[in-house]
Amino acid sequence: MSFEANDDSYPGQAVAYIVATWGSQSFVSSGVLVGRNDVLTASHSIYDATLGGLADEVKVYFSYDPDDSNPTFYTPAYYNYYTDFDPDNDGLIYSGDNRAFTLGGAEKDIALLSLSEAAGDIYGWFGINYSYTGGNVSVLGFPGRYDNNLTFDSGYAYKDVVDNYVDTSFLEINSGNSGGPIFTGSGNDVSVVGIVSTSAAAASVAGHESWLTSNIASNDVYMDTTTTTTPVVTTVENAIYRFYNTDTGTHFYTASSNERDTIIAASGSMNYEGIAFKSASATANLSDLVSVYRLYNTATGTHLYTSSEDERTNLTNNSPDFNYEGVAYNAYASDNGSNAALYRFFNGTTGTHFYTASEAEKTELQTVGLLTYEGIAYYIDTA
Template sequence: MLNREITELGAYPYRAVAHLYVTFPDGSVALGTGAVVGRNDVLTATHVVYNPDAGGWATDLKLAVGVDYNSRAGAAETRPLTRLDQFEWRINAFPARTFTDDDHRTLTLSESQYDVALIGLSEAVGDQVGYFGVASGYDAPQTAYQIGYPGGSTGMMYGAVQVERNATYGVYHARASETNELMGPGSSGGPLFVWQDETAMVIGVRSSGSSTSAYWADIGFTYASLNDSIIANDTLLGPAAGRLIAGSAGADILHATAGLDRVEAGAGLDTLIYPLSHEHYRIWIDETTVQVARPDMLADSDVLIDVERLRFDDGVLALDVGAGETAGSAYRLYQAAFDRQPEQDGLAYWIELMDAGLGSQEVASRFVGSREFGGLYGIQPTAEILITGYYQNVLDRAPEASGYTYWQGRMEAGLDAAEMLVLFSESNENLIKTAGMIDEGIWLG
């Protein structure tokens, strides 16, 4: 496919492409291309922002996002969607790995795989124009798309290109042909991307090439470092870098955004909605907070407080699994009553009833009156059968003498089978025993 000039500069993802004007310590200037990949993050090539023959790191950066830059005329023909001339910035790049020999005008494949740079900005340009995602693992030969401002062009250029990943080094390679039109200097740092769920995902950064070949650094090779840098760049935006999504004292339905969110849902049964299926996210749960992130879109990372449910495109994950919390209590009660892990549909049914107001005691009474419970303990089990059975089926051990005597006394004082079942299921011992089964949440489908 031959490259074409982009005229719809306000459309995604073209509006998230940046033209870079870089000044080095010796006064020389370089032009390049970048891609907005986060709220305040621009991805480009190391050699665009670092030149060992020109004094090292860039001393000045000018970024014009979504601009129609005419390389032949050396001037912009439209006003950029966003222009950044005076802003705080910092760069994470790999100059020592990109320039390993004395020939700095060309890069070897081992150098090109490190030819990636992330510019952090004090302006949240991504909030204005949107941003590309970043993806790794695209190792098969495929059709991808290139964008850049190559020398001799009259604007932002775009085209499909057939690429292959090198078997030894972290680079993508394309050969010039009638259907593969490559871009020249000026496109350095430009994104190589694919489409995934209507999001443009950068898989490579234009590094080097000739009239017959082009090479892009594979993002997957430096993915971990880029991820860390995107997170660290949030400090450039100050304490208000993340969006605060606040709930009320009641049951809230909240919506996550494609950015850095802090969700404080408050009291009540609160649900946070994500637009994609759950496989697109990684989730970490600790005692007080939950973190949700998209590995393929590094700037999309959320911190959640007091959120009970996550609703994805393919189902619901219950996070309320702690002591006395609805989903966890339902799971433990089910497991305690029937000495088995609950099936998904059955557990979801009881959780739905408990969400609607049915208490643990009533659920336990229904379990005790069920045919399955009767099959385990008998129709009218004695105190001895219940105590011994609960110890064995809930805690997986025989009762110690003092424990048996304690529960025998409680039952003689009027404690019934359902009440004792709730106490066993929510005991510290059973909480510890079942934690590994549900500490990452309960998938309700």
């Protein structure tokens, strides 16, 4: 069942809303960041022979919300795309050509947009899985049926045994999903396996590994390295600020505006993502509060946050990889009717934790099942 996803956190914020314009006609589609300045989408999202070929203008938006009045967009500096995915130009793209060593139709309905700015440093990006053959997948995009809100669905899919496409007939695909990612994984560990072409087929990345790998490696030359993108920073009372660590694929949280500013100034692998949520109000009854302890795992280079005295003591005394760093902030011990639960998941592959206050994201992660749900960590105020 499809539901609205969070466009302000990873991985949703790395999915692109694309507007392509030919003359006075504009059409919307989706895409996905797969590198610092690399966006995958469908060829038919940017090229239409009946309208004159490549679009006159392409605008790429991330963390897109249709209710935003003046969203930021990026313009591609270069395009790699196919033009013969619809040979008779009737608008009907067939799934494949039923030949193992050639491509046709949806098999080649894929394009790489190279941006002149490192949008991935701000929003993060998906990995690419070139070896996928079948299994549970998810889809994210901006379908018109759901008012161009970021929408999620999941289900079973498989790569055709002959042709280079992923059969997506078990997923809900609507107009506007074109170019969006079919992907495996969840939370901080997601990888694209296909790009939506039609309601039943997505171009498998497997048949495009050679040119994608080459172009993604070489197209950094299009980025303007003389300037850097400075994130918008707002200081709010009780705010907990979030960063995405591109080295570890995990998130870091801090209540300190000084620590936030120091990390931003360092311009390293920590990408500032804004305010995640708020700590407990200073006016709250002390009996309702719990301290949230922060521990640094030297083995994984990540942080653990817990309100459990027993967990903190056990890790500090019995796990030499964990260094206790003190109280990170205060939270609520229980639901007071106006706060929200913060859910905790464990990634058994990386030995790291993921936290979310989003019910939709919690449901998504439980549906996909690659992270272990550990329950409610504590309660916080929403941002």
